[in-house]
Amino acid sequence: MRHLLSLDDLPQSTLIGLLDAAQSLRPAALHRSAHRPLRGHTVANLFFEPSTRTRASFQLAAERLGADVLNFEADSSSTRKGETLTDTLRNLEAMGASLFVVRHTHSSVPASLAAACAEGSSVISAGDGRQSHPTQGLLDMLTIRQRKGEDFSRLTVAIVGDIRHSRVARSDAQALRTLGVGELRLAAPETLLPERDDPSFAGATVADSLDQALEGCDVVMMLRLQRERMDEGLVASLEEYYRDWGLSPERLALARPDAIVLHPGPMNRGVEIADAVADGPQSVILEQVSNGVAVRMAVLEHLARG
């Protein structure tokens, strides 16, 4: 593995190897330790979309491995001056950076930077367009595995919400397929379902309602509803959305009693998820966040070893 742009083409053995590495990095993930394998490496965070958690998570992952970190955000970068992104990347390479974490609204950007970078460099997508958010997919798999064990073929998983526009959903579905998930159900209003032939969701079934999707489920993966969907006319109102697709405690009772609930954050409480679920005993949402640092450490270390 030279870059991490998508989970689509990642062999099962590589994916499981990254999860194993992340699992063993869990103790090192939350506190600076003596383990500094990336000392002498420079990680550049190129975020062309605003982000709190993902940027912070990558920064901490890099620092806890001993790397130097450069943070760039869209409006402070000289892309304003008309320089190409490729030139920005090459300049940072010329200053010694070799690991590039890239978030961009256009899904082609990380791949085109990966194609343009020098031989010793690696690009990690931190979210590109609607297409892919591979480290989120990995951290979701790690979280599921910690609670449900390594045999994904016994699991029924539901992905619920704005699947059409979600890179998280695509990376999750790809990883779940790679790990041989038993059953993958999609639940969303008509307007937010993916195209029928979207290959990311091959093998998944579309549920008629949220209740149907939750019935007997082991893992419920909720998605954020962007408020733009209302302006675009894809959702009538937040109240109606919550009534039909929001995860309330009553609805969650339809799933298995030991079902777990994931959410990639940031949450719209009262829109896609009730407070009592978000903060309840079945929620693993904060474990996802902790696993995020460990997963990003595993990916950075794997790519830095080349």
Added chain:
Amino acid sequence: MRHLLSLDDLPQSTLIGLLDAAQSLRPAALHRSAHRPLRGHTVANLFFEPSTRTRASFQLAAERLGADVLNFEADSSSTRKGETLTDTLRNLEAMGASLFVVRHTHSSVPASLAAACAEGSSVISAGDGRQSHPTQGLLDMLTIRQRKGEDFSRLTVAIVGDIRHSRVARSDAQALRTLGVGELRLAAPETLLPERDDPSFAGATVADSLDQALEGCDVVMMLRLQRERMDEGLVASLEEYYRDWGLSPERLALARPDAIVLHPGPMNRGVEIADAVADGPQSVILEQVSNGVAVRMAVLEHLARG
């Protein structure tokens, strides 16, 4: 002490303990040293108001103790996306942060984050609304003590300027009372005086004029005049304000010859303070800034020890 939200409820012994700790940290405050008691801790600076000096001061304090630092500013945070501040805090906790430095225009925010955070976490107010700016209060006390000794009962202190809107004035008044200040005088135009029953200023007397407030004073604490006060009609003009309430060398001569002048910065030179005073021999304004790093180190270390 679990959090530092206000100086209001801080026992005298704790306050003096923090000043003693800060005093002994002075040599370590200005240069990175081998003293790294916060190694392995992560400090998150959550600034929802712009700030140069306070944010830099907390960042340096944390780094000089060996902590990792995450900086967040309002417009780069995902609060834009509608996430609650509590969720932001919990996410950062899940990434390993345990010390939260919070500045916000709403005075309830640091307290509500303190109520929501995990057991091992601490919140430090870096300025909330008009209510409180406890580390500024502490650094002002340290600065006074360095010049005037430990017996505050012998001191006459004047606070001058926009007291009504000032969290600095409230924290200073609380700390001065805790330390048993001899006399506290308030001097401001009618429109900028605090409410009569504001408990932060209990025991203080209101001077009729700046001259009266300065007469025989040991310590003069000047406040910044926000330019908004003119738009709000609370101040007629900057010229008039300087004429009536600005600290000129002539006016300062009314105080004791060894009186010291403090200002929390940023200064409006020529509005609330004359250049000759700001840069003169009685000014301790830059000592305040140096003490600020030491005080913040003392607070962070105290809270990290739990």
Added chain:
Amino acid sequence: MRHLLSLDDLPQSTLIGLLDAAQSLRPAALHRSAHRPLRGHTVANLFFEPSTRTRASFQLAAERLGADVLNFEADSSSTRKGETLTDTLRNLEAMGASLFVVRHTHSSVPASLAAACAEGSSVISAGDGRQSHPTQGLLDMLTIRQRKGEDFSRLTVAIVGDIRHSRVARSDAQALRTLGVGELRLAAPETLLPERDDPSFAGATVADSLDQALEGCDVVMMLRLQRERMDEGLVASLEEYYRDWGLSPERLALARPDAIVLHPGPMNRGVEIADAVADGPQSVILEQVSNGVAVRMAVLEHLARG
């Protein structure tokens, strides 16, 4: 040398000493090493103009020498609140910073901060107005010397483009003169040539055309064309500019076969320089960027030694 504000008044021996130091720092420039001579020092980057590469280059230079770094950018600084820049500098000094890297649109700013700072502090211009960008001049000289040797008297150098508004051109011309360049040619449309009596370009000749400037040249220094020049009516169109003043492979063939091409970045590809030149074998543009870190390390270390 106490500050680095311009290359104008820099003695040849000092300039060569900095180039030698930078050359020997090249291996340390691209990766964090055990060489940490600035440990205990704090570098403040005060950027009042947006910048990706220069700010990143100074940050990495400081960190690779072991310094602590504070980054300030215009809109997050309290200059918004009306504080003077001098007060900002003095506050940062009071927090322990002693090396100030300053970029500002007004060319007088770095010099006035240098005049105001404390005895142990140093100011480095990172670009001021149109006047000076001394570390860019140094890194350009280092890049030329690496390729062309130490005897500048044998070299013919052309500076091409928006010379009138370019601080890079001024610093380059000053350094080239100090190093005894053989011939310096300027090539630009009438509207972008410097004033006839601009002392920075004393001794240079003005070419009638780009072809004439390139003829037999050893070093071609291209400049960025700011898009504002079109709005200002100084350039008719980007197409016309490229036709008359853009460096195409055909034009570059007029120079010596071993001529090198420099550009300070960010490049406007297809405006002042063709892709085939920017990415071609004669381009040393990325070497300039790598040399930039080494040069800034040399300058910081030189000034920190006092």
